[in-house]
Amino acid sequence: MIVMKFGGTSVEDGKAIERVAEIVGSRGDEKPVVVVSALARVTDSLVTISQLAASGALAEALRLYRQVRQRHFAVLSSLVNGRGETEVRSRLQALFDSLEEVLRGVAALGELSPRTSDNVLSFGELLSSQIVTTAFRARGIDAVLVDSRQLMVTDASYTRAVPQREETNRRLRQSLKPLLTSGRVPVMGGFIAATAEGIPTTLGRGGSDFSAALIGAGLGARKIEIWTDVEGMMTTDPRLCPDARRIDVIGFDEASELAHFGAKVLHPATLFPAVEKNIPVYILNSRNPESKGTCIRARARPSKTILRSIAAKRGVKVVNVRLPRIVAPRPRIVDPQGFLHALFEAFDRHACAADLVSTSDVSVSVAVEASRDLAELVQDLKRLGNVEVEDNKAILCLVGEKLRGRIGVAARVFGVLAGAGINVHMISQGASEINISFVIEERDIPEAVKQLHADFFAERAGDPQRVAKRTTRGGAVPRQSNGSLANATRAGL
Numbered sequence: 001m002i003v004m005k006f007g008g009t010s011v012e013d014g015k016a017i018e019r020v021a022e023i024v025g026s027r028g029d030e031k032p033v034v035v036v037s038a039l040a041r042v043t044d045s046l047v048t049i050s051q052l053a054a055s056g057a058l059a060e061a062l063r064l065y066r067q068v069r070q071r072h073f074a075v076l077s078s079l080v081n082g083r084g085e086t087e088v089r090s091r092l093q094a095l096f097d098s099l100e101e102v103l104r105g106v107a108a109l110g111e112l113s114p115r116t117s118d119n120v121l122s123f124g125e126l127l128s129s130q131i132v133t134t135a136f137r138a139r140g141i142d143a144v145l146v147d148s149r150q151l152m153v154t155d156a157s158y159t160r161a162v163p164q165r166e167e168t169n170r171r172l173r174q175s176l177k178p179l180l181t182s183g184r185v186p187v188m189g190g191f192i193a194a195t196a197e198g199i200p201t202t203l204g205r206g207g208s209d210f211s212a213a214l215i216g217a218g219l220g221a222r223k224i225e226i227w228t229d230v231e232g233m234m235t236t237d238p239r240l241c242p243d244a245r246r247i248d249v250i251g252f253d254e255a256s257e258l259a260h261f262g263a264k265v266l267h268p269a270t271l272f273p274a275v276e277k278n279i280p281v282y283i284l285n286s287r288n289p290e291s292k293g294t295c296i297r298a299r300a301r302p303s304k305t306i307l308r309s310i311a312a313k314r315g316v317k318v319v320n321v322r323l324p325r326i327v328a329p330r331p332r333i334v335d336p337q338g339f340l341h342a343l344f345e346a347f348d349r350h351a352c353a354a355d356l357v358s359t360s361d362v363s364v365s366v367a368v369e370a371s372r373d374l375a376e377l378v379q380d381l382k383r384l385g386n387v388e389v390e391d392n393k394a395i396l397c398l399v400g401e402k403l404r405g406r407i408g409v410a411a412r413v414f415g416v417l418a419g420a421g422i423n424v425h426m427i428s429q430g431a432s433e434i435n436i437s438f439v440i441e442e443r444d445i446p447e448a449v450k451q452l453h454a455d456f457f458a459e460r461a462g463d464p465q466r467v468a469k470r471t472t473r474g475g476a477v478p479r480q481s482n483g484s485l486a487n488a489t490r491a492g493l
């Protein structure tokens with residue numbers, strides 16, 4: 001069997017759901033379990049609606065609620081036009097009635113507990129799975145709606161509940177195996193679950209990938225497909241570099257490093273249950289089902305190129321903290337060890353996550369998201385030393401399994417950047433040794449990405465001549481000591 005998960009954009013309207021039906025319809029012999037997200041943006045709307053209700057703005061909350069309701073009914077009508085519509089309409093209506101009741105309760109109490117929030121958010125996937133099942137059946141797919149709240153068992157940590165794997169697996173096998181054996185197609189809402197007592201929970205925002213991985217792992221799927229609206233992972237952001245290519249296969253560790261800084265295709269951590277069981281996970285594009293997408297595996301064969309991908313994260317600030325050289329009057333913390341400890345404690349206190357850190361005994365640079373208001377943190381840090389915040393920075397993150405233990409890559413990277421006149425502010429090589437990250441000026445990102453991509457991805461391993469010939473038209477180019485073809489070309493060789 002396989003798991004096919006369709007994200008919000010893949011089920012955003014009638015047309016999108018029709019494409020999904022076509023994709024699933026052609027795969028019946030692979031015994032798919034289908035997992036769906038809420039219609040695009042619905043979970044966000046439910047968050048807003050419940051917060052409005054809690055803050056006393058019930059009328060506004062209900063106005064938005066009606067829009068959401070209208071959208072779902074419109075999508076349903078576009079898919080079934082008449083056939084068996086009344087029955088499904090009344091099922092949707094029942095869901096909307098209970099949602100309205102919960103919202104009125106929230107407004108009456110003037111409070112939104114995490115437990116109630118999960119209850120409200122669960123409606124997104126309850127509705128979408130109902131609609132998708134109906135659309136499948138109207139197109140001849142023998143689909144069965146399966147209530148995820150009855151199979152996916154979690155603890156009671158609402159908004160980010162932790163799955164109870166054994167009990168979940170037992171229920172998954174018990175309920176889904178017979179359906180699959182008889183050739184039926186189970187459809188489940190992702191993201192939602194329930195406690196053993198049956199109280200609805202969610203697995204955290206974006207959690208339907210996690211659902212897919214849990215279901216795939218629990219049933220021993222041959223593969224898991226995550227259908228979205230992009231071609232998969234790329235060698236870099238195609239908006240920055242038109243030469244960016246789709247990555248065929250990537251290792252789980254590499255994908256995890258990239259996800260931190262790169263485009264948010266998906267969060268690989270949520271795929272862990274699958275990867276742990278060695279089940280390959282494919283990222284595919286529901287708008288272009290022919291494309292092969294990207295396969296994430298526990299162990300991917302090494303890339304031909306030294307790097308697997310280059311990710312850029314803009315909107316970064318760097319906080320520099322320096323221990324004062326002459327300590328008078330003596331600050332509370334002076335020893336380097338205590339300094340680091342106090343420093344990270346301050347970041348922790350202000351819930352400010354560090355993206356990149358580089359340290360010496362007496363100074364520390366921490367790159368953080370620029371959207372954060374740092375005023376209070378800075379005030380706090382001033383107890384430790386001199387603080388300076390630099391704006392308009394960006395992080396470049398180079399990832400590749402082949403970086404491990406490889407000599408000379410850093411020299412090559414910084415050679416390329418030096419050649420382009422790009423200044424590097426901070427450098428860090430992750431403990432995993434499969435990533436090199438550094439901070440540069442935000443405005444240098446396009447040039448840096450272009451140059452590095454040209455240098456590292458033009459070359460196929462074992463065949464440097466091919467690139468040389470293609471790029472220079474005039475025969476092979478002698479490689480420079482830093483190995484940078486980009487530099488060689490720029491130098492007019």
Ligand code: ASP
Nearest residue numbers: 037043191205206207208
């Ligand atoms: N609908 C949920 C969310 O938007 C879960 C998901 O889409 O994965 O967070």
Ligand code: MG
Nearest residue numbers: 007008037206
């Ligand atoms: Mg999503």
